Amino acid sequence: xxxxxxxxxxxAAVLWASGAMAQQITLKLHHFLGAKAPAQTQMLEPxxxxxxxxxxxxxxxxIYPAMTLGGRxxxxxxxxxxxxxxxxxxxxxxxxxxxxxxEVFELPTVFNDDPTATNLAMRKMFDKELKQEYEDKGLExxxxxxxxxxxxxxxxKALHSPADVAGLKLRxxxxxxxxxxxxxxxxxxxxxxxxxxxxxxxxxxxxxLIPWEIIPALKLQQQTKYQIEGQNHWRLGxxxxxxxxxxxxxxxxxxxxKAAFRxxxxxxxxxxxxxxxxxSDDNGIKAAEAAGNELITLSPEExxxxxxxxxxxxxxxxxxxxxxxxDGAALVKEARDLTAEEEKTLAQQ
Numbered sequence: 001x002x003x004x005x006x007x008x009x010x011x012a013a014v015l016w017a018s019g020a021m022a023q024q025i026t027l028k029l030h031h032f033l034g035a036k037a038p039a040q041t042q043m044l045e046p047x048x049x050x051x052x053x054x055x056x057x058x059x060x061x062x063i064y065p066a067m068t069l070g071g072r073x074x075x076x077x078x079x080x081x082x083x084x085x086x087x088x089x090x091x092x093x094x095x096x097x098x099x100x101x102x103e104v105f106e107l108p109t110v111f112n113d114d115p116t117a118t119n120l121a122m123r124k125m126f127d128k129e130l131k132q133e134y135e136d137k138g139l140e141x142x143x144x145x146x147x148x149x150x151x152x153x154x155x156x157k158a159l160h161s162p163a164d165v166a167g168l169k170l171r172x173x174x175x176x177x178x179x180x181x182x183x184x185x186x187x188x189x190x191x192x193x194x195x196x197x198x199x200x201x202x203x204x205x206x207x208x209l210i211p212w213e214i215i216p217a218l219k220l221q222q223q224t225k226y227q228i229e230g231q232n233h234w235r236l237g238x239x240x241x242x243x244x245x246x247x248x249x250x251x252x253x254x255x256x257x258k259a260a261f262r263x264x265x266x267x268x269x270x271x272x273x274x275x276x277x278x279x280s281d282d283n284g285i286k287a288a289e290a291a292g293n294e295l296i297t298l299s300p301e302e303x304x305x306x307x308x309x310x311x312x313x314x315x316x317x318x319x320x321x322x323x324x325x326x327d328g329a330a331l332v333k334e335a336r337d338l339t340a341e342e343e344k345t346l347a348q349q
Contacts, residue, residue, distance in 0.1 A: 025257060026060045027249070029087040030080075032073035032094075032192060035065040037217040038280040043273060044089055047243070047264060054260035061087065066194070073192040081138040083246045092240045093174025094192065098137065099240075100321050101130050102144065104331045105339075106176045107317055108237040108310035111149060114343055116274025118146040118238065121338035123270055129331065134242070140250035142243045143265040145273045147211045148281035149235025150177060152228040153220060154207035155200055158294070159228045160302050162309040171196055171208035173239045179313045180209065180236050197223055209236060212284035213277060221291035228296040230303035236310065 029048065033039050040063065048061045067073065069085060076090040077098065092099045093106070104110060105118055122130065122144045134141045150173065152159060159165055166185040172178040178188035189205050193214060199205045200223035207224065215221055229235060243265075250258070285295055298306065318328030 024060070025055075025058055025253070026062065027086040027245075028064060028069065029061050029089065029243075030064045030067070030069050030076060030085040031089040032067055032076065032091075032194060033065060033214075034217060035063075037065070038213055038276070038283075039089065040065055042276045042280060044243075047269070050264035050269070051260055054263050055257050056260075058254070058257055059260065073194070077137070077139070077244075080244055080246050083248060085246075086249050087142075087243065087245050089241060089243050091173060091193075092242060093177065096175040099130075099133050099242075100324060100326060101133055101331060102240055103174075103176055103317065103321075104328070104335045105146060105240055106174060106237050107314050107332070108180055108235075109307060109314060110332060110335050110339070111146065111235065111238040112339075113149060113233040113235060114274070114339070114346070115146045115148050115238070115277045116271055117339050117342035117346060119144070119270040119274050120267065120342040121335060122146075122240070123267060124338050124342075125334060129334070134244065135247065138247045139242075139244040140247050142245060142261055143270060143273070144240060144242050145270065145277070146238045146240055147213060147277045149211060149229075149233065149238045150180070150209040151212060151235055152207055152226075153210060153215075153224045154226045154228070155203065155223065156225050157206065158226050158296060160296065160298065161305055168206040169204070171199060171205045171210070173209060176237060176313065176317065177209045177239070179316055180310065183309055183313050193218070196220070200224060211235075211238075211277075211281050212288065213280040215284040216287045221288040221293055224288075224293060226294050226296055227285060227288055228298065230298045230306060231300050234298075234303055234307075236306065237313075 029044065044063055048063060051061060052059055071079060073090065074094040076088045077095050079085045080088040092102055105122055111118055162184050168186045169189050170181045170186050172181055172188040172190050178190065181188040191199060193210065196208055197218050197220065212227060289295055314332060318332060321328040
């Protein structure tokens with residue numbers, strides 16, 4: 001009987017150990033903003049929790065904010081591709097031209113004011129138009145998303161027309177953002193967003209293209225006086241972000257764990273992400289106004305003047321990608337049509 005009990009205990013221990021080992025898939029998620037930024041607290045942390053719960057504890061994801069694993073923000077894609085980290089959240093624009101098809105959703109007049117509609121439109125276009133440019137670079141995309149759009153922040157100058165922008169030095173988040181600035185006859189200055197507060201304080205730049213959401217995290221209300229946007233939150237394009245995994249790591253995961261990631265990143269999640277960024281944007285501008293900053297909402301006529309100034313940006317992008325064998329005009333039409341469809345559907349819900 002003693003031998004039988006011992007054998008039973010040994011078998012139970014083996015089963016427990018094998019179960020514990022099955023639960024110990026630990027992944028590193030690296031990103032460029034601080035631990036208290038809304039991107040982490042309101043999006044990445046809830047998403048990680050969803051994955052962990054849906055995987056029934058088989059996955060544990062550790063978040064490393066503010067480039068704590070080393071490198072600079074533009075190196076995040078390379079880190080994921082090389083397997084230095086398992087997962088990244090990064091801004092596509094930090095690696096200019098690397099994801100040209102996805103750039104279509106950054107363009108002004110393609111993106112207007114609705115991050116949720118953009119998220120859903122990208123999802124619909126992903127398999128047919130966008131997926132390959134990530135897989136070719138050793139990445140498995142879990143989800144893509146937009147922020148609430150690029151408004152203009154200025155240190156000390158109120159802006160009401162494209163002519164008011166001419167000659168300013170403005171931080172750009174991406175090459176499409178640089179084209180927006182150049183179309184306004186201003187000077188683009190590329191830099192990762194964590195470097196922006198110091199650049200503003202030292203007048204390296206006169207302002208920036210960036211959403212309102214980041215204002216509290218970077219204390220931009222202390223470095224700027226004006227925030228400028230068009231009617232109905234119209235913005236000068238947006239930025240596209242990715243949460244992606246090293247492709248080899250993804251291929252090594254069990255099917256049920258892959259299913260947990262897919263379920264955690266589904267259409268309902270993308271709707272939630274859109275709401276997160278819209279709400280964070282609203283909270284950001286409230287913080288700026290509470291500090292005494294002025295939100296300038298352009299009149300319909302002023303907004304149209306900026307829209308007119310943006311037309312060459314779209315044409316420039318179409319010409320740029322056509323040299324790579326991409327039908328830019330067709331992508332612009334498809335992105336606009338899908339975004340409009342999603343906006344209509346969301347308005348009816």
